[in-house]
Amino acid sequence: MGKMKDKDDLFESEEMKILEEARETQRHEGFISDLFLGEASFDYVRPFPEQSSEDKQKADEFIERLRKFLVEKVDPNAIDRDGEILDDVIQGLKDLGVFGLKIPREYGGHGFSQSNYRRIFQMVGSRCANIVALIAPPNSIGASVPILKFGTEEQKNKYLPQLAKGKISAFGLTENEAGSDPSRIKAMAQRVYNEKGEHIGYKLNGRKVWITGSVKDDGVPLGEYVVVVAKTKDDPKMSKKKLGLSTLFISSDLVGYTTPHRTRFGGLKAIYNGVLEFDNIFVPKENLIGPEGRGFKVADQSLAVGRLTIVSSCVGGLKQSLQIARWWCKKRVQWRQSIGRHEATGSRLVKIAYLTMVTDALAQYCAKLVDDHKDVRIPAMSAKVIATNHLWEALDNLMQIRAGRGYENYYSLKNRGEIAVGVERMWRDSRVNSIFEGENTLLSLASGREGTDDYKQKASALMEGDSKARLSAGLWMSKQLSKSFKRRLGSSHETFIYNQSKLLTYQLLRVGEKYRMTGLQKKQLVVGQLVARVYNLFLMALVLSYAEARNDKPLAKELADYFCLTVREEMTGAKWTTDWLLNGSHGRVDELAKRLMEGEAKWLEEGIISALEQEGVEI
Ligand SMILES: Cc1cc2nc3c(=O)[nH]c(=O)nc-3n(C[C@H](O)[C@H](O)[C@H](O)COP(=O)(O)OP(=O)(O)OC[C@H]3O[C@@H](n4cnc5c(N)ncnc54)[C@H](O)[C@@H]3O)c2cc1C
Known part of the structure; x- marks a missing residue:
């Protein structure tokens, strides 16, 4: 066994070099990155950026057609039970053009905006997670985004029309030894030269695991x-050069390409995921996407926006959960009243409602950032972590509300004459969301790494820079320090966010002092806690703005207010005080739960395919 790497070496290592090279270097811009700098820049979230009605209209008709198809042809429970999606369903989705949602119209795709793409995945996510797993990679990280973002004109002209028509593409990064650490990738593409010594392509060998959308069966x-x-490396006859990671676009009918094993999981029973093997496959040079040696950059930057797919489908799951929760909280009577009228269970319903609202705000906000060509790097990675955690938390609460009927599976419930809605399936399917498309722990640490970049650069300048750089870094640090002592008086949520942003700067300066800013990334628990503070403040600001823009919607303001209150109670430790017991946010739960059960916040459930309606329940 190889010697364990010294922990201190890790951050100067090949692993970090790959991550650093993949980063886009321009400064971050937005509410989250400003929070790290001690600024609560509300202008980034206010007024809430809404999708225009003209843009919405462009997808309305398509969404209706897709809705009809999903209702008539897609049975999520049968798909889960059988572990297969019928060929007719896959073909039907191709015929509708579902595999080319964002591919521009000039290449035969729908050319939808990110905001319309969000609406589509919200609806599909509410219906069937296995269909999401089928159509998400081809629409994002599969090939369309890498080619759109990094491809040559020839690649775009040749492949995008095929992808738009429904040729399915997958994305292969992971290997047995290389999960979240791409430096351990072993798949090797060795340069191939012709007789004239011209570089004409690569010979690819290797094995990938867990590749979604690649294996129908063993x-x-x-x-x-x-x-x-x-x-990638050079032909040893030419040189010994190692050329770094590269991204190659390969066809599954090439000689030497095999799919020996279809993988099966605890949830997503019908995901077409598996092991790929490459045995001396010749890949022409024209199939290199992006520059040679910049493969992780292509992958990482394609994933950046690609991750918003999962965020949108999580909103669909949350809205579905909210509807089921409010139905069951009202319908189920125990101890003489609806279970939602008991405070502890009512609070679960309220929680599902505010998680739904916050995540909807987040998904809409990020989609609009993309459409407006704004910086979405930190918001998108944060949104992936937050949305997947929220859906899991909501489903866990829904499972508790449905209790025995939550844990019992759809067909068992149905066979004994009960109304069945597939909570157990949704719960199983959602667990993996925090594992793939960027594992959540590492993604939230990555947002911390990005957010603290300025501090790190100034700290490096202080330690290693020339006298001018040291002076400028010193001035910056002292400006940050004096900023950190500014506080406003008042008890509004906005004042709380403002004061917390100053406290955050203070904490960053203190931990930078203790652990050295350049070494902060080793203190993962410290960074994790700082990131949690940032996420909370961001979500508070966002949901307040979202509710402000929806002041005609019942309960919008009340739910936003309740969410902010509970976050504040948690962040300040208020829950442990006598005052909380006497005057805390719990006093609002009963009324909120009652109004939710009366259906006042039905508007929050818009845009989904209702599982209850499909079972003939009027809701
Ligand atoms: C259903 C499914 C579909 C998938 N689809 C695809 C696909 O289409 N294409 C593809 O390429 N891959 C795919 N994957 C792979 C997925 O992206 C990986 O599972 C993920 O990257 C994590 O890798 P790993 O499972 O090997 O975990 P590891 O990287 O081994 O991590 C294990 C644990 O260690 C922790 N850890 C690792 N490094 C650190 C660190 N530096 N600091 C702190 N903690 C750390 C992680 O947080 C995690 O909790 C899929 C996986 C699944 C389950």
């Missing part, structure tokens, strides 16, 4: 294409 590929991230 030995049977699903899709037509895979984007593969592999190490």
